[in-house]
Every structure is written in C-alpha cells, then in structure tokens.
Amino acid sequence: xxxAPLPExxxxxxxxxxxALGVVxxxxxxxxxxxxxxxxxxxxxxxxxxxxxxxxxxxxxxKGLSGLGIPVVSEEGGRTPHEERKTWSRMxxxxxxxxxxxxxxxxxxxxxxxxxxxxxxxxxxxxxGIVALPDLDRIYFGGNGLGTWKARIDDSARxxxxxxxxxxxxxxxxxLISWNEPSTLNDLVxxxxxxxxxxxxxxxxAAKFCLVAExxxxxxxxxxxxxxxxCAAGDALFRSQGLAVRDIVTGRPLxxxxxxxxxxxxxxxxxxx
Numbered sequence: 437x438x439x440a441p442l443p444e445x446x447x448x449x450x451x452x453x454x455x456a457l458g459v460v461x462x463x464x465x466x467x468x469x470x471x472x473x474x475x476x477x478x479x480x481x482x483x484x485x486x487x488x489x490x491x492x493x494x495x496x497x498x499k500g501l502s503g504l505g506i507p508v509v510s511e512e513g514g515r516t517p518h519e520e521r522k523t524w525s526r527m528x529x530x531x532x533x534x535x536x537x538x539x540x541x542x543x544x545x546x547x548x549x550x551x552x553x554x555x556x557x558x559x560x561x562x563x564x565g566i567v568a569l570p571d572l573d574r575i576y577f578g579g580n581g582l583g584t585w586k587a588r589i590d591d592s593a594r595x596x597x598x599x600x601x602x603x604x605x606x607x608x609x610x611x612l613i614s615w616n617e618p619s620t621l622n623d624l625v626x627x628x629x630x631x632x633x634x635x636x637x638x639x640x641x642a643a644k645f646c647l648v649a650e651x652x653x654x655x656x657x658x659x660x661x662x663x664x665x666x667c668a669a670g671d672a673l674f675r676s677q678g679l680a681v682r683d684i685v686t687g688r689p690l691x692x693x694x695x696x697x698x699x700x701x702x703x704x705x706x707x708x709x
Contacts, residue, residue, distance in 0.1 A: 439557075439558070440522065440525070440555035440556070440557055440558055440559065440560065440693075441523060441524070441525045441555055441557075442525060442555060442556070442557045443525040443526055443554060443555065444525070447526075449563065449564060449579050449580060449581065449582060450582060452504060452552065452564065453564055453566075453577060453579055453582060455500075455501075455503075455504065456500075456501065456550060456552075456564070456566055457566060457575070457577060457592075458500070458592075459496065459497055459500030459501055459550075460497070460548055460550060460566050460568050460575065461568070461575070461589055461590075461592060462496055462500065463492075463493045463496040463497050463500075463532065463548055463568075464548055464568045464570040464575070464589050465570075465589070465590070466489075466492050466493060466496060467489055467492075467493055467533065467539070467546070467548070467570045468570045468571065470487075470488070470489040470492060471489070471539065471542070471570075471571065475487045475488060475489060475539075475540060476488040477540060484536070484537075485536050485537060485540060486512065486536060487533070487536060487539070487540065489533055489536075489539060490511075490512050490532055490533040490536055491512055491532075493512075493532035493533050493548060494510050494511075494512040494513055494530070494532040496532075497510065497530055497532055497548070497550065498510060498513060498530070501528055501530075501550075506526050506527060506528055506552070507521075507524055507526075507527045507528065508527070508528040508530055509521070509527055509528065509529055509530065509665070509697070510528075510529075510530035510531070510532060510665070511530065511531050511532065511663065511665050512532055512533075513530070515697070518693075518694075518695045518696075521693055522693065524555075524693075525554065525555045526552065526553070526554045526555070527552075527553055527560075527693065528550060528551070528552055528553075529549075529550070529551045529552075529553060529562075529664050529665040529668045529669075529692065530549070530550045530551075530665055531547075531548070531549040531550075531642075531663075531665040531666060531669075532548060533546060533547075533548065534546065534547040534548065534549050534641045534642050534665075534666060535547055535640045535641030535642075538640040538641060543640055544571055544572065544640065544643075545569065545571075545572075545639060545640025545641045545643040546569070546570070546571065546640065546641055547567055547568060547569050547570075547641045547642040547643060548566070548567070548568040548570070549565075549566075549567055549642050549665055549666065549668070549669040549670070550565070550566050550669055551564065551565040551566075551665070551668035551669040551671070551672050552564040552565075552579075552672075553668060553692045553693060555693075559691040559692075560691060560692040560693040561675070561689075561691065561692065562668045562669070562671045562672035562675060562692065563579055563580045563672065563675075564577075564578070564579035564580070564582075564672055565577065565578060565579065565668065565669035565670065565671065565672025565673050565676075566669055567642045567643075567645065567646050567669050567670060567673065568589055569589075569642075569643055569646070570589060572643075573588050573589050573590055574586060574587075574588065574589065574646070575587050575588070575589045576599075576646045576649065576650075576673055577596075577673075578649075578672060578673045578675075578676030578677070579672060579676055580675070580676065582676060583598055583676055584598065584599050584600070584649055584673050584676045584677050585597065585598055585599065586599050586646075586650065599649060599650045599651070600651070600677065605654055605706050605707055605708070607630075607633035607634075608633055608634065608635050609629055609633055609634045609635070609654040609655060609707065610634075610635055610637070610652075610653040610654050610655070611624065611625065611634050611635065611636045611637075611653070611654065611655045611656070611657060612636075612637060612638070612639045612644040612647060612648065612653045612655070612656045613636055613637070613638050613639075613644075613656070613657065613658070614638060614639075614640075614644075614658060615638045615640065617638070617658065617659065617660075618659065618660065619659035621634060621636050623659060624636075624657040624658075624659060624684070624703070625655065625657060625703075628655070628703060628705060628707065629655070629707060634655070639653075642666070642667075642669060642670050644656040644670070644704075645667070645669070645670025645671075645673060645674070645681075645704055646670070646673065648674075648704050648705075648706055649670070649673040649674060649677060651706065654705065654706050654707060655703065655704065655705045655706070655707065656703070656704040656705075657684060657701075657702070657703045657704075658684070658701055658702055658703075659684065659701045660701060661698050661699060661700050661701070662698070662699050662702065663697055663698055663699075664692050664693070664694070664697045664698065664699060665697070667681055667690065667699060667702060668692055670704065671690060671704075674704060679704075679705075679706070681702050681703070681704045682702065682703055682704075682705075683699075683700060683701070683702060683703075684700070684701035684702050684703045685700070685701065690702060
C-alpha cells in the first residue's frame with residue numbers, strides 16, 4: 437500500500453487512552469448487564485449471529501469516541517469504502533462484542549476490542565489497543581511508549597498492573613487456538629517451534645492475545661482469516677511490548693486498513709526469534 441497520508445499533528449496518546457478506557461468501561465458494564473437478559477438474536481448474511489448487545493455496545497463506543505475527531509470503523513457500524521478510508525491518516529477499529537457466539541452461550545471470554553491505527557506514510561499499524569473481558573472483570577491496554585497494562589473493569593480507582601513479555605519462555609509451550617480452528621498443530625507452528633514441545637488448547641475471542649501478552653500462554657495461531665477489528669487491539673498490546681502479530685505464512689508484521697478489512701492467518705508469539 438503506497439502513499440498513505442501522514443497525520444498532520446501528533447496525538448497525546450495517554451490522553452486518548454484515558455478517554456477510550458472510560459468509553460470501553462461503560463460499554464463493558466452494559467454488556468455485563470445485558471448478559472443477564474433475554475437477548476434478541478439475528479443472523480448476518482454470512483450466518484454469524486448478532487444481538488442487541490452488539491448494537492448497544494457499538495452505540496456507546498461510537499458515540500463515546502466521536503468527540504476525539506477520529507473516524508470509527510466498527511463491525512456493527514457499516515463499511516466505509518476503502519476509497520474514503522485510504523485518505524485518512526488515523527482510524528479506530530472496533531469490535532463492540534468479539535465472540536458473540538460465546539456471549540449467547542454464556543461461555544467465558546467474550547470481549548470488546550478497540551484499536552487506534554495510524555499511517556506511517558506507507559502502511560497502517562496499531563498504536564493503541566484496549567481489550568476488555570467483561571465477564572472476567574479484566575481490561576488490558578497498551579500503546580506506543582505507554583507499556584502494556586492490566587486492570588479491573590469495575591474499579592478504575594485501583595492502579596493497573598504492568599504486564600511484560602520479559603519472563604523466560606521454556607517448553608512445553610502453550611498454544612491458544614480458536615474453538616473452530618481447522619488446522620493441525622503441525623500446520624500452525626511449522627517453522628516456528630517443534631510441535632512435540634507444544635500443548636494446544638482452545639480459548640474464546642481476543643482473550644488469546646491477552647493471555648500471550650501477559651505470559652500465561654506462549655503462542656496464539658490461526659490458520660483462517662480474521663477481520664482487522666478482531667486482532668488489531670491484541671496486536672497493539674504486542675507492539676507496546678516490542679513484539680508484533682505476524683502473518684503465519686510470510687512472518688511479516690500485520691498491516692491494516694486494507695481494501696476488505698481482512699487479514700489472513702496469523703501467529704502471535706513470545707518465543708525468541
């Protein structure tokens with residue numbers, strides 16, 4: 437992707453993060469409330485479910501972020517054409533309810549993902565990310581020069597705890613996958629690590645990125661595609677630790693704001709390269 441516009445002025449990223457955290461906490465509280473009500477479930481053209489909770493979270497986040505003057509692209513907010521998006525220099529990528537299926541089934545791990553991506557004049561990269569796990573009362577966040585942090589959602593007065601990827605990594609390695617991952621262990625880690633040294637288990641949604649960033653797992657791999665809003669926030673957590681989520685085939689860091697807002701298979705790893 438060539439000749440992406442550069443931002444006209446720098447951001448106070450800490451101020452933006454503080455504002456966004458308040459917005460996400462409000463949306464997380466609403467999801468937690470709605471999880472105890474009768475949901476209205478519909479189905480999109482691709483057969484995936486969407487509920488009134490998805491829409492409620494989207495409305496809170498879109499309205500809450502609007503005052504920052506940065507365009508918002510959300511899974512539930514319609515698709516801005518790429519011809520318009522490619523003229524931007526910054527944008528929010530939002531998944532207001534990642535893991536709708538888990539939410540409907542009351543399975544742990546549904547999330548809110550928001551990421552701020554920015555052009556470097558050629559490609560777009562995440563510079564700030566927040567992942568909230570409402571049912572677990574956990575929120576993870578990080579950004580360029582800000583570090584990576586974990587806090588409780590319902591207690592913003594309690595200081596957050598810094599998390600780091602500096603801990604030693606040793607086999608057996610823990611690999612997190614999606615519940616519907618079709619590929620074998622060998623396919624997912626070939627070239628990255630000896631499959632005999634890996635233990636694989638499924639985890640819902642964006643919690644996989646958080647657990648790897650926190651050092652409670654070592655890898656997350658996916659052979660099928662994501663939408664950008666599914667992985668950009670987790671990628672921002674990794675980049676704030678000096679790591680990156682990479683394309684599973686090329687090994688290159690992911691880039692964003694593509695024509696169809698999709699990325700291919702990926703791997704997020706704490707293992708030394």
